[in-house]
Amino acid sequence: MTVPIQCRHDETFVLNLGPQHPATHGVLRVKLTMDGEYIVKAEPVLGYIHRMHEKMAEDGTFAQFMPNTARMDYLHALAYNQGYCMAVERAAGIEVPERAEYIRVITVELNRIISHILWWAAFLLDLGGFTPLLYAFDDREQVLDLLERVTGSRLTYCYFRFGGVYNDIDDEFITGTYAFIKRLRSRLPTFYHDLVTGNIILQKRLKGIGIITEEQARRYGCTGPVARGSGINYDVRKNEPYSIYPELDFDVPVYDECDSFARYMVRMDEIDQSLRIIEQSLDKLPDGPIRAKVPKILKPAAGDCYASVETARGNLGHRLVCTGLKNPYRLKLRSPTYCNLSCYGEVAEGMLLPDALAFMGSLDLVIPEIDR
Template structure:
């Protein structure tokens, strides 16, 4: 009897696979069920934002960056505003800085909630998804009250924020935070020690600290590998140096560590919002900035900590009213670089768990 012929099996996962969260295609080269090679293929959502921005004046840039990382639009707003303010020598009033921090941290909670819900859903747990979206709804309502928009805000502007927050907003935010704290314990009761969840995530998709740094990983993924690096603390921007909060880190760098780091980050965000609300100074929320802003010639890059990692916009200005070049340092793009290394040797079912903990945001990857 002759030997059975064996060959490598090529499987295209996505672009419409529900666990790829958007339009990511993974070309998997399989030996049975074991992945020999994984090649991410993206660009399905490419809109050419960097080229478009070369034809737009500075105030028109902000609504476009909302659409990059649409789950954390407030963080994107802040990241794009800071370098331009640096170039144009604008110092926003302290009240505006505090409002920015409150909004960004609320948005971080909302973004992590979507991540947690969809990640659990990918692993087969439907209940956390419903709970997470239930808790995300009040945050969206808070944004609607203050901003007017629920997903893409265009709220943080050069020299401050678009509108002041009301006492009603402060009251509702405080009420939300006291409601939200025990909800995190509920998620943990559902997932953290759940034996099925542990089997799917413990010791799966390990990234070592040295490897993570070399690959330029940032955000919760880097911290899960045990590197204590949070840009809010390392290179403080806005008023983050005034708040006390912990930087949660993992030990092994597996999927479970990345999960627990994000859960703990939500608790830290609650702490920051509480401190910011307590210390909210009075005063103006915006200083007058010319509509047709012309920053000085030069270049600026301010790294910020978005829910996914280091987010920054590199601006090159030639002193005109349009940027000469704008480069978006998208955290998901850089975090996904390691995916091809991470997936080698794991089974197809683990792809879902690994991809879930990378927390890819395809709007940002493809730009």
């Protein structure tokens, strides 16, 4: 004789997701209160890889903080380089030569592409698809080789300097980049879209899951592909034009569905747009100096300023307070995923655990950037 199992809905249990869990891609811990397979409350616990970069900035000179910038978002390190350089350049009133701006945009967009490609690979790994990872890493390797050529490193770049870049790009880099654009354009429709995007299992896992409404995105300060997947046409490159982006022709992909699949599509379309940006910048690449004449020790005038750039994950802001000394008085880093993740608790409520993991993957979290 079998006794039917009694389901008691007034009884919940706490499930620790992380800090060591493959789906969190780092040391993020989420304290989940579960009612069976359903989430009653999700509470992200941060700080496992907190390094206090903001204090480190105050302790050194402006230039000494440069290598730190790449240690936060290691997947789109050049955007962090650029954001910090822009903040200091704004404070000190430094003009960047045109060629340097073009090189910055080319390398940042290459970096954005491989960031999206790696997200794509890791995201599918979360969902149980292993093969795409191998294709993605094959493509990523091409870019890493190109960037290594000019920057000298493969992941944690320290390539930009106040008023320019460290190294000029050469013909081999240019031909290599053209070849990569051609290669990725031929591979995107087949290896990426035919194999994965059209896959019915992927669509069933993502469509209608993890709805972040437009209003939620605004109240939580979501930016980047998360906001654009919620129908918000916001891209720092367009809204607060910087560098040479106003001269380039590119679109901002926006999807209105607000679900995980919309965010997926935004990133896939952004790869296309980044390829367009790189191609145009390479075509227009002017001659000239790659670095402005800048004193070795900067002492910007007292005052504060703000500079923000668009990273692969959203709006990265630097608030820089100077007192006329050779070190920043205060540097606030507004990291995009910190804000994007803050809506997790509200959105994940009532979700099935596997869906919550798919939703977390669609936010594109980079934990060292959240924890700083």
